[in-house]
Amino acid sequence: MTSGPTDELRVWAPAGLGEVRPGDDLPTLLVDLLRADATARPDRALADGDVLVLTSKVVSKAEGRVVAAADREQAITDETVRVVATREHAAGVTRIVENRLGLVMAAAGVDASNTPDGTVLLLPVDPDTSARAVRVAVAAAFGVRVGVVVSDTAGRPWRQGVADLAIGAAGVAVLDDLRGQVDSFGRPLTMTVTAVADEIAAAAELVKGKAAGRPLAVVRGLGHVVTVDDGPGARVLVRTGDDDMFRQGSAEAYAQGWKDAVERG
């Protein structure tokens, strides 16, 4: 892996992946899609250093991670490791939880958009492993070394709107550690570790969109973050435990403090 600025990024989202169904061989479907796209647009033939960004939803669909909408609340419970915060509203209760992937998300990431009527979709079983499988298939089909990111959409504290982030990765330096480099005044950058994989997921979302039926994007121009090894995956982007200053919602933490004081005070 080399480092340094990239002169130009290109990001595109090939059209033409049909509806993905349980049991489909997703890496092969993606290879076919990329081959067809490169036939129509030879400049888009995959090259070393490209990064593929794949919406988690199609991974989940291939894995058959679909459950009946009636079982949604139980599915959220099953995906939950720890409840972070809850909020009541007109339509029910939103649970913000840490799920089994370590991700803190509303409804544990269980989602009803772009799924067949009457169903909801769980997050992939293991997005890092899914990313590795795509990487292997692409290397076998095209003889190129790419990075792969599996993305999902999440809300963020203190910000309106949702944004995409990386929940799986292979062959991408998900955290670009600039510590040891110097700034333009020659001083060491001591604090800066950039969540590159999250920024890649966000960039890809701008071309994939939510309603467009284009769950795959190719990002060209980030060869310096594509690694020889698969690397640790997106799991290392998760911040939990003592390092997490927002382990509970404010109301939940306040209530817990009150309760403990009453009980022990």
Added chain:
Amino acid sequence: MTSGPTDELRVWAPAGLGEVRPGDDLPTLLVDLLRADATARPDRALADGDVLVLTSKVVSKAEGRVVAAADREQAITDETVRVVATREHAAGVTRIVENRLGLVMAAAGVDASNTPDGTVLLLPVDPDTSARAVRVAVAAAFGVRVGVVVSDTAGRPWRQGVADLAIGAAGVAVLDDLRGQVDSFGRPLTMTVTAVADEIAAAAELVKGKAAGRPLAVVRGLGHVVTVDDGPGARVLVRTGDDDMFRQGSAEAYAQGWKDAVERG
């Protein structure tokens, strides 16, 4: 403004902006930079629908928002509207606060990287207004309608590493409201409002980098989010008040609950 998927994004960061100094006319410096870049690379001449992403640091520098490093703690206090959380560590205390722009950031966004020795830099006075000024200058110089985003770098709860987000904007639909559109199953997307300006800032960071001295990026291919009017700016991306479930750090909220129970219980 039209909506829908974009076929391809290009993102590049022109080289050659020198060190920005207090009192510099930043919009004119940027116009000169963009003109020189387009001379060397005619395909990069600005066009309607391009989005410029400007690192807040150069805005602050032009505004002279520099203070002596010895006054850093006082500067953070002055920028703070509300303390969200604090954490002690070997080098002192990190304060995560809501600043006067409504942004929740460590040290109120006061930063020492890429500043002259012995100094720190405050965030711009009004990044939305700064974005508008750049937009006006670009329209006057090149006769094109662009969007402008002012970006900064921030940590995120539950995620390792930092990522760029939008703290100022003009002429960009910062929140792309998909409610009313339908998914690939023809069902309404009822929940999805994408923080487009944050995703644009993230995409731009991938080419600007931290150590490269390229504080400006151009994003081409997002004409559907560039608006006729300047719009409300990045301020609407801020989520505060009752809508903020993480108004206090967990430890702070717990301690407050305990204290209140003891005092009133």
